[in-house]
Amino acid sequence: MRASLHSAVAGLGLAIAIASGATAAEVAPADVKFTEDNTVEASLTGTPGDPAKGREVFADRRLGNCLACHANTDMKDQLFHGDVGPSLDGVASRWNEVQLRAILVDSKKVFTDATVMPGFYTLNVGINVREESVGKTIISAQDVEDVVAYLATLKE
Amino acid sequence: MNKYLKIAAAAVACATVLGVGGLMADPINETLTIDGQEMVSRTKAPEGHPFDEVYSGWLFRTEETRALQTDTFNNPAMLGVEVGEAIWNTVDGKEGKSCASCHGDAAESMKGIGASYPKWDKDANRPINIELQINKCRENNMGAEPYPFDKGGQKELTAYIKHQSLGTPVKIDLSQGELQSWWDKGKELYYTRNGQLNLACSNCHEDLMGKMIRADHLSQGQINGFPTYRLKSGGLVSVHNRFRGCIRDVRASFPKAFSDELMALEVYVTWRGTGLSVETPGVRQ
Numbered sequence: 001m002r003a004s005l006h007s008a009v010a011g012l013g014l015a016i017a018i019a020s021g022a023t024a025a026e027v028a029p030a031d032v033k034f035t036e037d038n039t040v041e042a043s044l045t046g047t048p049g050d051p052a053k054g055r056e057v058f059a060d061r062r063l064g065n066c067l068a069c070h071a072n073t074d075m076k077d078q079l080f081h082g083d084v085g086p087s088l089d090g091v092a093s094r095w096n097e098v099q100l101r102a103i104l105v106d107s108k109k110v111f112t113d114a115t116v117m118p119g120f121y122t123l124n125v126g127i128n129v130r131e132e133s134v135g136k137t138i139i140s141a142q143d144v145e146d147v148v149a150y151l152a153t154l155k156e
Numbered sequence: 157m158n159k160y161l162k163i164a165a166a167a168v169a170c171a172t173v174l175g176v177g178g179l180m181a182d183p184i185n186e187t188l189t190i191d192g193q194e195m196v197s198r199t200k201a202p203e204g205h206p207f208d209e210v211y212s213g214w215l216f217r218t219e220e221t222r223a224l225q226t227d228t229f230n231n232p233a234m235l236g237v238e239v240g241e242a243i244w245n246t247v248d249g250k251e252g253k254s255c256a257s258c259h260g261d262a263a264e265s266m267k268g269i270g271a272s273y274p275k276w277d278k279d280a281n282r283p284i285n286i287e288l289q290i291n292k293c294r295e296n297n298m299g300a301e302p303y304p305f306d307k308g309g310q311k312e313l314t315a316y317i318k319h320q321s322l323g324t325p326v327k328i329d330l331s332q333g334e335l336q337s338w339w340d341k342g343k344e345l346y347y348t349r350n351g352q353l354n355l356a357c358s359n360c361h362e363d364l365m366g367k368m369i370r371a372d373h374l375s376q377g378q379i380n381g382f383p384t385y386r387l388k389s390g391g392l393v394s395v396h397n398r399f400r401g402c403i404r405d406v407r408a409s410f411p412k413a414f415s416d417e418l419m420a421l422e423v424y425v426t427w428r429g430t431g432l433s434v435e436t437p438g439v440r441q
Contacts, residue, residue, distance in 0.1 A: 068369050080371035084364055116359045118352070126349035126356075128408040133352040 026141045029105075029123050038110045039098035044121065044141035049149025057143045058150055064120070064139060066147075074154060085117060090156035101148050120144060182366060183215035183375070184222070188435070191228055193323050195433040202430040206362055207376065212432050213440060216366075216375040221387065224439040233315065233385035233437030236392045240316025243309045249300025255313075258297065262320050270318035271326050271434045274423050276333030283338050283419050286314045287394065305413040311392040315383040318436035325431050326380050328423070335423060342424025345417060351408030357425075372441065377402075378429040379422070381438020388441060395422060 025046035032040055043049075057063045059075060067075060069084035095103070103110050106119035119125070120138045139147070188195040197212035214222060228234050244255045244262055259265040270286060277284035277292075284292065287310055291302035303310035330336045346357045360369070361377030368374070382395040393401075396413040399421055403410040411417040 080368070082367070082369045084367045084369060116355060116364065118354050126351045126354040126406065126408060128350055128403075129352050130404075130407050130409045133407050136352070138352060 029121055029137055032105050032121065034102060034106075034109050035098075038102050039096075040101040040105055041098050043145055044101070044105075045145055047142060047145065049142075049145035049147070049152075051146070051149040051153050054143075054146035054148070054150025057139060057147050063143060064147060069117070072154070088151065088154055091154045092152045093156040095151075097148055097152055100151050101144065104144050104147060120147075183211045186215070186222070188212065188214050188222075188226065188433075190226055190322065190435070195323055195435060196325055196431060197433065197435075199325075199431040202427070205428065205430075206358075207365075210378065210429055210432055211376050212380060212429075212435065212438075213375040213378050214381065214435065214438065216373040217439075217441060221439055221441055224385075225435070231385070231437065231439060232387075232390075233383075233392055233439060236312045236383075236385070237315050237319050237437055239309065240312035240314070240319075243313045244316060249294060249298035251297065251299040253298050255293070262317065266317050266320035268321050268324045270321035270436065271324040272328055274328060274335075274419065274426060276335045278333060281333075282416070283335060283423050285395075285414075285419070285422055286317055287396075288414060290314065290317075306394055306397055311383045311394050314394065315392055315437050318383070318434055321434040322436065323433045325433055326426060326429050327431070328426055330423075330427070338420045338423045339427060341416075342420035342422070345421050346424055350403060351406035353406040355406045357402070357421075376428070377425065378432060379425050380429045380432040381435035381440070383436060384438035384440050386440055392437065 027042070027044045032044065033042070034040055055074075058066045058072070059078065061068075066072070066088070067078060067081050069082040071081035071083060071087040071089070073087075073089045075081070091100070099110075103117075104120050106122040106124060107115050107117040108119060108124070111117065118138060121141060121144050122137065123135065183198075188197040195212070195214075197214055199210055201207045201210045214225060224230050224232065241262070247254045247257070255262070273289070274283040274285045275289075277288075279292075280288075287303070287305075290310065290313055294300040295302055328335070330339055349356045349359075357377060360374050364374050365376050366374060379395050379398075382398070383392045384398075385391065386393045394413075396418050399418050400410040400413065
């Protein structure tokens with residue numbers, strides 16, 4: 001690749017990064033690398049996760065909606081936590097960040113296809129996806145990083 | 157097995173033990189009686205069914221919601237059923253007929269009928285449900301326009317007709333025409349993962365039956381109470397509306413009402429409730 005094209009691409013990347021609030025280093029869903037131990041080692045964005053934002057994504061019914069299936073004592077002010085998945089109390093004492101990232105990105109790679117947990121940053125989804133969601137992930141790469149940072153605060 | 161997978165497996169096993177032990181997971185052990193008439197709300201599943209027992213959705217609802225269905229005077233859906241009765245007796249279309257002109261007293265002519273639908277429709281060469289049977293009658297015998305989906309009294313008249321089978325156990329005859337192949341297709345759809353959330357009907361209503369999604373207690377997804385009253389929307393809801401709502405919730409594009417896909421699903425899901433009493437109109441959350 002010529003130097004001028006390099007800088008043009010880099011410039012475009014920067015422009016997109018500024019426009020969307022994401023970074024140029026953002027990893028596309030199909031490019032997320034899982035290790036043999038079912039971990040995702042590298043940050044999806046290069047920007048450290050913000051636990052406060054992650055807490056919001058966790059609770060937001062249009063984003064993580066995690067309480068639909070998981071109980072979380074840290075959110076006991078909200079009624080009716082689901083019990084489809086395990087309680088997330090102390091989750092950071094059971095899983096480390098690179099494991100949590102892998103589970104959030106595509107839980108089926110960690111727990112097998114039998115799990116009902118949706119993959120939140122994957123395009124490996126069901127048939128007949130509604131038009132507005134085609135080619136899109138449930139949450140963004142930075143949302144994943146923020147939720148990982150939030151979950152890391154839930155220690156026993 | 158690597159160490160992380162081992163931890164995962166241990167966590168899943170632990171969650172399973174906790175889930176099974178939780179009392180909240182179980183449907184209530186009560187008998188539904190409506191105006192003193194005992195309903196079959198829990199019965200042995202038909203051969204080939206994934207469950208040993210089939211449960212009415214009534215068993216999964218709160219005490220307050222359950223109480224609304226035990227007395228037709230308190231059942232908010234009965235207003236809709238009364239509207240359906242009025243439609244039954246009202247002349248419509250070029251032929252100057254009402255339903256009653258040919259079928260007389262629905263309490264006699266429609267008794268038990270709703271428990272055996274969908275049936276095979278030779279003319280259309282596909283399954284027919286109550287809604288489509290009404291439309292067929294309107295077009296062929298009354299000289300009236302078919303009802304658009306969920307409109308014009310379709311839900312109310314369907315509820316009125318099915319209410320005449322209150323208490324009758326659901327039993328469809330899969331040997332009619334090609335109904336069995338539609339059952340096969342419906343079963344395939346039931347177990348197919350859909351949409352961005354990547355879920356099949358079976359994930360929630362078979363694998364997770366008895367679990368809570370927020371405040372929603374996951375039932376077997378039985379349709380013996382449809383059209384049913386939903387407190388959430390404050391009105392009667394048809395089976396195909398509910399199918400479409402579930403498919404929408406997993407962020408999939410949903411098929412048209414009465415499409416081949418949803419008719420196949422209705423045949424299969426109706427079979428999954430074999431033996432349960434028709435409860436129409438049910439009351440749900």
